[in-house]
Amino acid sequence: MRDFSQIKVLAFDIFGTVVDWHSSIIQEIEIMNLAIDANQFALDWRTGYRPAMDKVLASELPWTSIDDLHRMILDGLLIQYNINTLNEEQITHLNHIWHRLSPWNDSIEALKQLKEKYIICTLSNGNIRLLVDMAKHAKLPWDYIFSAENFRAYKPSPKTYLGVAELLNVQPDQVMMVAAHYDDLVAARACGLLTAYIERPLEFGSSRINGVSPCVDNDLHATDLLDLVRLLDNSF
């Protein structure tokens, strides 16, 4: 059994790892009665996310917050889906759906338990206000909220992972990155962080099941965040 007693900080990816963006968006879209395929709309919105951030990382766009990137993608989708019944206030409200995402069933209880032993923080590409609103809405008990906005760089930039360690005054190997996405964990590991993979087979809904097979490079592989609590408890 490995010894993880040096870990002081658990840094969590948010979209997909801690909150279920896919069904949260579908729920709100269905209530709006827009007569569109809500599942596909949610997937399309999310699909625009990585290319938009990559434009910022490649300096094709100046620093742009996720709220603004989400809005750019949304404006395109409103045309694509022929949605022309919404006024500006309603579009802004819809765009802020990402501030109102619901946690997976295991998230809150697991975070409360992990908070007893560790500093628990976000490390998300979401902007600070988005993450603050989400924490208030979903009652996520963070000790600290790190956003790409703090570093003006999106994951997987090393500035983000190393920034967490620097600002919390710990060594990189005293931080464990927790995420449902391999690319996030690969980048964290390259900076010297430990990594825990969380299975979220339904991140993209049941129409597009997520592969969740183990990768030996990760220090831990957990079926959900409560399983992560057990694995960390058993590691001493």
Add this chain to the structure above:
Amino acid sequence: MRDFSQIKVLAFDIFGTVVDWHSSIIQEIEIMNLAIDANQFALDWRTGYRPAMDKVLASELPWTSIDDLHRMILDGLLIQYNINTLNEEQITHLNHIWHRLSPWNDSIEALKQLKEKYIICTLSNGNIRLLVDMAKHAKLPWDYIFSAENFRAYKPSPKTYLGVAELLNVQPDQVMMVAAHYDDLVAARACGLLTAYIERPLEFGSSRINGVSPCVDNDLHATDLLDLVRLLDNSF
């Protein structure tokens, strides 16, 4: 009655306003049996704080965290008070006393109530790790922790007050700065923030009672944080 309905964010000064550094330090010093005047030691440590930050603001020192500034001051005090019985580990532990300060009696209950209506955050010169540890220790229910470290500038630099508004995506006049110190509020007001003064007559202990007379420039003058809750409730 003034209308404060535009306020979205309450930003709190910490040392003296939310936590009682003076008696917290005295308590720990007395337990250590160092045979020194604990009251004077606490006052001397705090007295070194502003000049140390001013050296950073004036670029006489490079960016230096409060942990490191506290340590520089402490190293001088250990000589001045002829304390030579502490090893490095004990000195580090003593220096981190500022991470373990206790809240004033009214702070926790007031913050919980204010959190229902507002985004409540710190805006402190303390470094991030200090503020995170303090929040865990004292169970301070912050929505966000802003530190001078986020802006690499100490209060009263405008970067700090305007940074809160910018990163929370609100206008400066949607933020109310809450502090027991007039200079902090003067600087916040110059940036367009609203200001609430909190009376803390015992911040420096009973040997050096703090003047707490009202200043008409402040939007609110409260006897403590629970009084601030009442004043804000009555303002609508």
